[in-house]
């Protein structure tokens with residue numbers, strides 16, 4: 001079984017940045033991630049990452065990936081099933097392989113929250129989507145809805161308006177209080193986008209594909225597509241077996257990105273960070289790699 005100094009679980013901005021730093025420290029490192037680029041790859045337009053005025057999530061994370069691979073670090077495109085403490089090492093199992101590591105950095109981020117309505121899973125990919133960047137182009141000249149009121153919901157609606165004839169934003173509050181003013185202005189200027197505040201969806205209608213949604217005001221809205229952007233929940237499953245302390249579902253870390261378990265660090269959206277953004281994930285990834293390296297160096301002496 002191959003042994004590494006460091007295994008980074010997750011290949012979003014936090015994991016890829018941790019890998020760049022680990023490469024510079026010349027520690028034997030493996031990155032295992034289910035989706036290369038992570039959630040950041042789903043961002044249509046990123047305007048708040050220093051050095052790029054505007055860049056797509058796919059392009060930015062592709063550049064991160066290339067940098068990691070240029071440093072000679074291997075990225076395995078797999079799902080980690082479990083991590084267990086094994087003497088002084090950690091045993092990391094994917095669906096088909098096993099590895100040992102001295103240190104672990106968890107960067108498993110978050111996944112999209114679902115509406116929790118009947119039919120939601122059945123209609124996934126048949127009108128229901130959680131990723132406008134991935135699926136917007138399928139809705140050319142159609143009528144679509146976006147549920148939510150965050151930056152992610154507003155940017156999804158703006159992207160969809162480039163393809164669809166009409167875009168309804170369905171939001172349970174009476175105004176966009178969480179989104180950035182820049183995106184709100186763009187939304188208000190866009191003639192294809194219609195706002196439905198104080199509204200919830202109660203039913204998804206359609207047998208083989210989405211046809212309409214029922215609203216809590218009793219009305220039916222005909223839709224070809226519905227994009228769900230109502231926030232995220234943490235991917236903290238791997239932490240439970242290791243006994244890592246969580247805070248409201250997110251991994252509790254100190255300023256060196258250490259968890260309660262010696263040898264396990266965490267970075268990015270999976271942590272109890274006050275701001276879940278790419279720049280923060282990158283910065284925490286760098287700190288985590290540095291802390292892992294410091295421990296490895298101290299233990300070797």
Ligand SMILES: Cc1cc2nc3c(=O)[nH]c(=O)nc-3n(C[C@H](O)[C@H](O)[C@H](O)COP(=O)(O)OP(=O)(O)OC[C@H]3O[C@@H](n4cnc5c(N)ncnc54)[C@H](O)[C@@H]3O)c2cc1C
Pocket residue numbers: 009010011012013014015032033034035036037038039040041042043044045046047048049078079080081107108109110152155235238267268269270276277278279281
């Ligand atoms: C639509 C959208 C637009 C956004 N726009 C912006 C923006 O403009 N600017 C900005 O700064 N931020 C933006 N964000 C937020 C940004 O994407 C996140 O803050 C950032 O991706 C967090 O990085 P991360 O590495 O912590 O987690 P993620 O990017 O979520 O990466 C987590 C990684 O862990 C992997 N993973 C999870 N579980 C396992 C497992 N068991 N085994 C192996 N791998 C696993 C995932 O596949 C993924 O590779 C946006 C998010 C969305 C959804």
